Amino acid sequence: MAPCQIRRYQDRDWHVVRAIFAEGILQQGVDHFWLQLKRPRNFLLLLGGPGALLLGSGSLLLSLLAILGLLAILWLVSRYPFSYYVDHSLHTDLWDIRASYLNDKGSCFWVAESGGQVVGLVCACPAQEISEGHKHLELFHLSVRRDHRGQGIARTLTQTVLHFAKDKGYNGVVLSTYSLNYPARRLYESLGFWKSHEALNTSKWSIRALSVTHYKLALSPSS
Known part of the structure; x- marks a missing residue:
């Protein structure tokens, strides 16, 4: 596994993180x-x-x-x-990343660096849905550059989100991914996430409904 450093997003990363996400x-x-x-x-x-x-x-x-x-x-x-x-x-959250993820102490945006280059990213913010008074963090936009996959970078980025959620007192972490994204699903399940439900994404922009799998992970002080 190549050396990888995880750090907070900086404004100079704007172009490269958008390109990695889009790819x-x-x-x-x-x-x-x-x-x-x-x-x-x-x-x-x-x-x-x-x-x-x-x-x-x-x-x-x-x-x-x-x-x-x-x-x-x-x-x-x-x-x-x-x-x-x-x-x-x-044109929304990744247009002004600082305003979307870094102006609130309960949110954050991280990048992974390898060989002095940004090769991955992940971000998280408070989940909109609250269940039984519990506070959950939602993971978004986990992406790793194609030529750096298979090196454990996605796992390290996800674990960074989990540590952040625990430090900030969240009760758990939630996320969703397309059901056909089997590598991501295997990663999340290996880290203890469990499938809460599966639903068809039938929003107005979707010509063909796509299945989306929703995951949850409960956190506790001893986890």
Whole structure:
């Protein structure tokens, strides 16, 4: 594992943390596209539609163009929720990171440095939902640069959030991630998070509903 230093966000990190975040989320859009290709219904559509066109018109070129057109539509539909989320985040909380996460003692934004370069990030702020009077911290935007994954950086960043939550007296940490993000889910579960529920993200920007898994981790003075 390469040496990694975790520190608070500084204004000079603005461009690089936004780029790392965008790259990570958009990669999930690519993964979602390949997942959709493997679904039997979509696979049959890609083969059946152009196949029927070939039988009806006898034109191989027209059939190939139909396949390309269907692939392009599937690519746009699969990628759109992720690209919208990136655009929305870059123009809201990640536009003024200091105001969003560093002006409140109950929030924070961290970056991971390796070899003098920022290679990862995570942030957290008080959760909006309060259950039974308990105070929870919500983890957001865990991202690690692609060429630095598999080195334990995401785990270290997540543990930094857990230590912060304990120090600030939070009762637990909550987070949500797309259900198809299996590496993130394995990480959270290995750290003791448990799945509280799973729901479809059907907000107005989502062309196709995506399953989102919500996690919780209870904290205690002895944890």
